[in-house]
Amino acid sequence: SRSYDIPGLLRRLLVEVIKAACQDQLARDFHFEPFKAFQARPPADDSASETFQRLHDELYASDAWIAEQDKLDRLPPEPGCNLPRAIAGLMFWSDATHVSQFGQSKMWPIYLFFGNLSKWLRCKPRSRACHHVAHIPSLPDNIQDFIRSHSNGKSGSTATLRHCKRELFQAVWKRLVMDPDFLHAYQHGVVIDCADGITRRIYPCIFTYSADYPEKVLVATIRDLGQCPCPLCLVTLDQVHLLGQVADERIRIVKARVDSTERISKVQSARKIIYQHGYAATNDRSEYFLKPESLVATENAFSKALFANFEFNFFRMLVVDLMHEFELGVWKAVLIHLIRMLHTLGNDSVNEFNQRFRHLGNFGQSTIRSFAYMNTSDMRNWAARTYEDCLQCCIPCFEGLFPEPYNQHIIRLLYTLALWHGLAKLRQHTDETLDHLTAATQLLGKELRFFTNDVCPHFDTVETPKERAARERRTQAAMEKSAGKKGKEKSSPGSLPKTFSLRTIKLHLLGHYAAVIRWFGTTDSYSTQIGELQHRVVKSYYRRGNKRKDYVRLATRMQRRGELLHRITEQYTPLPDLSPEQHYQMAKSVKHKIHIGDLVGNNPEEPALAGFLPALKDHILGRLFDRPFDGEEGKFTDEERDQILILNNILYGHSTLRVNYTTYNMQRDHDVINPEIPSRAFIMVEAADGKTRFWYARVLGIFHLQVVNTTSTRRIPQRMDVLWIRWLGEDPEYVGNIGVRKLERVGYVPEGPYAFGFVDPDLVVRAAHLIPSFIYGKTDDLLTRSLYWDSQDGDWENYYVNPFVDRDMLSRFLGTGVGHTHPGCAPVSLTSANVIEDEDGEAGAEIGSLDEVGHDGGLEQVGERSCEDPKSSGKGGIESEVNSETESEKGSVDSDIDDEVAEDLGLADDDLIWEFDYGH
Template sequence: MHLHRLTLLIGALCLIGLYSVMKLQCEGHGCEFQAANISGHTNHRKTCLLWRISQDQQSLRRRERAAAQSMKKALKMKKKRPKGALVENLDTAEITMGEPSTAYLRSPSPSLPPPASPSPPPPPALTQSGRPRRNYTLPERFRDVLPALPDPPPINEPNPPALSLPRVRLIVRDRFISALNIFGLWRDYPHRPSFVPDSAVSVADLANDGLSFTDAPQASLFSVFSHSPPWPFRNMSIYRLMTFFNSGSVTKSAEEANRLVEDVLLAPDFTTEDLRAFNAHRENQRLDDAISDPESSPFLREFSSHTINIDVPSGSKDVPPSKFSVPGLLYRKVTSVIRAAFRDPLAHHYHLSPFKLFHRSPETGKEERVMGEIYTSDAFIAEHDHVQLRSPVPPNDPNCKREKVIAAIMFSSDGTHLTNFGMAKAWPIYLMLGNLSKYFRGLPNSGAMHHLAYIPSLPDSFQDFASTVHAKWKTQKKNILTHCRRELMHAIWDFLLDDDFIHAYKYGMVIMCLDGIERRIYPRLFTYSADYPEKVLLATMRDRGLCPCPRCLVPKSLLDRLGLARDGNVRLKLREFMKDKVVLARHLIYELGHSITGIRVEELLKELSAVPTINAFASKLSTDEAPFNPSKMLVVDLLHEFELGVWKTLFKHLIRLLYAASPQGDLIAELDFRYRRTPTFGHDTIRKFATNASEMKKLAARDFEDLLQCSIPAFEDLLPEPHNERLMKLLYRTAEWHALAKARMHTDSTVELLEALTTEFGQLIRQFRDLTCSAYNTVELPGEAAARVRRTKAVQDVNSAAEVTKVHSGGPNTAAAAVTTPEGLAAATSMLAPAIPPTSSATLMTAASEQSHTATVGQDQRNWASSRRTKKLNLHLYKLHALGDYANSIRTFGTTDSYSTQLGELAHRLIKTLYARTNKKDALKQIAKQVNRRTVLRNDSPTAGAVESEELANAPVNVHHIISNTRRSPINIYTFVNERLEGQLDPAKKGFIPKLQDHLLGRLLSREFDGDSHEDFTDEDRNDIRITGNTLYSVHLLRVNYTTYDIRRASDTINPRTHKFIMVRSPETGPNAHPFWYAQVMGIFHTVVRHTGPRSQTPYKEHHVQFLWVRWLGVEPGHRSQRRHAKLPKLGFVPHTDPYAFGFLDPSFVIRGSHLIPSFASGTTSDLLPAQHTVARPSTSMDDWVNYYVDM
């Protein structure tokens, strides 16, 4: 041993001596430096840019070799695959947005080589009924591929270069291209990132169901920048109790009780002795004081209150404008919110460097851009490059070498009612950062939606003030109110975009990020999500003007030209803020006393639907070299523009058509029946239609989305031909357009498809209007007519009350003239309310007049049907025109779910929850305090980032399926098979035991699944299968995890009673082959079996086997489907005479659940299974539906 050590020591000394006389040459191409020793050589590498370039080039060549090997491997797998196993059919793949990983296996992009599979046998023969037999071939085994992101690049510390190089060398050194992952995705970073959040992403982080966000590996860093519990309380017992109190639901529930016990009472650091003299109000005040202390909470600022002043014109040349103060703006500084966001626990998921995501087809080698997140969008990359090249550093720090990073600001605002009844309301402004993935921002409890401000409304006293300062208030009241509301909105934004924000916008602001590195953050405004009325305010344009689009200058007369060439040309001219004309118009109004809608003002602004209000965004964010155009930030809004816009309008008119086609209401009753019989799907994908769909009572956007997805079977054959065919095609394209517009991942091909589909949809809906709608005399719906009568009567009542007020006061009636239309009702009511004396209606009218009034109302209500007005399908809508902007918006900012107003609607839930905790007095201030409390306690909690769903924590998402091993429902197999219902055996159980034995034998012998048609199995072989105790164990649920088309992990729960349909891969080939087969799950079982006999591979081992008992469906012969025919696939049950109409299935073959909707127009039949009572049908059903449609 000593001799060996001595030998090593001598060798090391010799090496040192050798290196002392050698000159070490730098490996950088073109560098002639030679080091005298290893230390000098190492130090030279740190500053040698030529060496870095050489290393980057070598790394690039290694990645190219790895990509080539991956491609070679994929092609090799393709050769092993039987011809036709991969169905390249764009018609199905493009529109099936809810399909699993095989959806993108079949799509032209992104694609993935499917697993090797045995050669499929010949196509199945047809039964006498024309449906395919399943004697010889059944589903291929499904390869469940877990989601994965492209490999992250090596971290590049943001050190400044020691030397300057030509631009071309900087590009070569700085750019990074990742290797292809298993899905053929790769990233192209224009600049090598210094921080890669995806390096910490797990499979659980890519799950959609029940997930909040998982424990962060950098959690130890949080204590450096945040307070540790029990701050600011005295002990952990109080901390845990107050954390429970300031989180969760406001109502008592079993879940809240469990949370109290597990998170508080059973915590090891909780003791009741710490709660002596406890007072919740005092502890909340302690927390509020800590938040307001700059030293203890340097990043999170409490909400402040501010009064906004607006100028009210006098209407007279000689009288200057008056200032009116609007109190009650609760706000936080934008820069304060950004600083707090970058110190939030979620900040370790922020993408600080943009990149382009690409997909490469393993078959064709074609590369396509993939669009999804804001930080992979063209807008983010362009702004990032602009900041790197042109954004200056502040004068007081001219030598700043910190990394420049963008904070991608995304605003959202919308008014909401806080209660179902009453007048309480709120108008919050939310701020999100596009640096964070949309999947985190879409979680309501993640804390990614920051509350920025709560907008106040014009108080009731404003009308009293304006009536005294404006000379023409009586005749211009409506215009003055509208103008002052616009002025208030932009005065608020002018205040929020303060000097600190403008300084940060120009020079950036230094923030130490969670990785301990200081960076210069440049806030940039990307999107503002709002509904149309709010877009009108933000774009400083008039509502329903001559040019009603907030993004372009399309005339109102061309709004129905969606998809035409002229429509595309009009969109090229963007709306811009016309500062010069607006300033001149304001001079006319405020200094010369002109009317807001006077002739001189209208000559300047009316043609382009402009208004005399200074746009705060254009005035604050514009520079001499780069003017800011507010119209670009007003992104599309699928929720209001399509689901509650175009589709709601179309659906409502379809109801009118059915009334016109059948005045007795038979078609309406049939439509309501069909929607009620439509099965639900998923956790909340398709909900139950509990009420009559035709009445549209209290329907939200998600309900209209469900109506659309289930509309084709519901409306089929309700109208005669050719109107029915025209309607079916329109409904198919409408649902297809909605699916593409709402897709969470897009490629160049799918965006081009969306553009083509938008053109076709525009043609179809105009054709439907001109040919079908014109054939029917459609009138108002009963609800529309009744509502119109109520509005008209309400206006008459207000005018009558105004007449009474005139008699009592002796003054002129100023309100009656103003209330001439239903639109003026609200304003008139609020104006007259203080003036009407608090007397009953009996004192205002005689008994005779009261009787006359009652009789008139009753007569109006009885005659509403005869007075219904004609209603035509109106396509001159901004919301229809807006559909043409979706493809461009996806290319610019990513997919629509990233900036949907649905995110703001979800955030409203928190405000409504917190409102219930207030005493209803000055509620918004109390809500603001509670928002801050929740933010602090969430960030400082030792459990911050834990998975919220216990079920998800116990059930890993990386396994394919989960079946409970419970034995609560044992079934004796012989008793089950011989059970008689009303004296008859169930035909569905015919051959149950031998089929089960064949299935178990095939699995235990590791045979490829062939539908259990093992013709070489004898009765002796079957008797070698021993089911322990002859007992099967039945369970209720099967959970199937699958990878979605957007590389996320999701799950479906299969239940034989409710969600019973599944889909599996099909081995069928041919140009018209359907890529999937479908089955109804009748039972979910597990059992313990032992295989004995000469063929047994494990004669003494017990095997726990899980299996499904299914009833197969086949594709309807002769039915042409897929998108080129604009028809859904149609299926039907295999007749009971087919020996393999019923069978067993390995759960690992299941891809996911499927939503099959009965073809109501085809009716029902008992021929497929002639039995009154069978386990294959619900106990309340005597027949089967002849056909089913596969929902889109």
């Protein structure tokens, strides 16, 4: 056999990384003992008893960790050792990336994080919790020369190159996990004086591996989009659209992928055929062993190192990836197709859609960012979070644009998508919310099949103008490349038809979320976003430094100076005077004075100010006499009102109010209410009538005033804070809640005694995210001409209450947040009402064409990958151009790293030698 050297592997020994990590300052916050957390819930009534339900969030509070610790505790002690035994929870990330947007520099790092550290610390990109353990080299360009020189001048096929790439990837991992020290530590532990002053015997344990689909396939040594495309189970491609059906849920359990001696021997048999008998990388004889489970003829490093002795099942570590699978996957594909459908209705619909988005405004510190300066339908340069914002707000923007009955189906689909996304992204789950997620997954499967089979065929969808332009650019570029200068003008065929298909692995993967969260904790803990943030840090080093120098040198030198850098680059500026122990905060300033007499006297026609003073006094009396808040101030007599003096008749106005609250996952957060900004002016208060959960109001003014109670013996002025508000009420004709999967709809209370009022800021739960119901338009019926209209031309007739704006809000509407108190709220049922009948299970596959959703070319078939196009294999089903790192682009990490750098890194400059043979 002949060997071929690939230079440029940089790695650190895992045991060294583990030692360093456990001794680092950060490790003082490490958790070494797993635990289960529970939520205690008070008894429903006197006869019942307190109930407990499990919380799922951190890795060290997960079943996965507890199971490993159990195994550890059952091991016989190491001879002469009575040190406490603990786990170092390894969480790997890898992702090939470009270092600069236009340059050729590429990198393919493997990052390691420790699950012992709380995700809150671990997931901050500058927390220095990330350890670079290796940089994977790419196949050098001259690999073809080598192959030709050994095969009578024949070039290696794409399949051969792909095989080489897999071999290379696994060879790198073998260097890491088959390191004797590491294996010894895996079995016997390694004694470390940890940063908290306790000496422990630490056992490394691999829990998760986060990567996007093309990279997961490399890790799992399975075929990219093969007949069994899922790294977690043996679902076949013609079953992937059955998400959420009983049979589908069964496959995931019964046919879960597990490592086994049979799997290993199948791979060995196939390798024998290739390496000893000299067949090509793909041949019918080895396919006999591999194809049924879409295996590949590459040894798996994790299996080789850890299966025989530790029964390690490497498939299980390949955790779900919300960003690529949903935000940039299924949701993006649905959105693109909806935009195509909008285009079939004409430009007016598209413009209307864009205009609605421009009305939304922003919300929270960066919860929803404004769409005001873009055409939403273009989705230009959108990041995953823009798609997320769009999903969270899009229902009112789509409403009514499509004709019935499609409109209602689409709205229901969008609601289900937003609900699923919110649940899957919760940072803390309970058993109850995981049940909700399972139910939402079933609903989502049904809605998507219904959409594909019963909605999409009624629209003759073609490429959007943007897709068409992109395709034409690509064709042009390809023609220039292939035909050189003579590129003849091909007549443009116009916009190509585009259909929507569910035959995509990303859809199937959504069904694995609930189980993965139950086992490893919540998705934020192992999101690929963390790795990408780390990339951004490395890229910023790259930009800061001299680009000619290798980024690795910069990245690690910067890391060396971490402590210093940490302080300099930390850009977090705390809001002044944030005191979270107070429920709300209003400025003390007395600069902005409003004389009540002038305010009312100067605006005699203003309906909002009719009865302003008596209402204010009633509000004050209610609070002084401690009347429970019930939405209407008790009627007090004029005599009683006269007992109240407002000092100098002056209100002190403020521009903002900060409302602090405890989030569903017991963190602190706050909203800033600003009456001047429509999207930030709404508040929600706990409803007092028990019929609905919350009441909503628009804040018109934020005031404080000095009040004297003349009946009191001391007659000392006391400060009182009030919000002047305009109430919104439920539309009695309409039902909207999570159970029926419709947004709650509210509208301003019509002019009259209940339209305006005052509220104690202490009662504000949070800012509410209300989105105008665009289809009902504006009206001037609710209030005669007023300065307090939504705008010059009147008020929005209705608003929708958005429960999806953030996870905290969703938890409030579900009634599930651990950090929330919901007196007497009924739990939401997701399975009852408004469920469409599921169609016959098999129908879905037939109607959607094999067209890949959202894929640039749109012509590629999903299926057993043919070997013609090396560019295509990096792409999952619903990938598209925005996120277009293809396999071949990922290929080459610059490999010329000089010794100095390697030394600087503390990396072993470990040229990779790996052996293979080719057929003649």
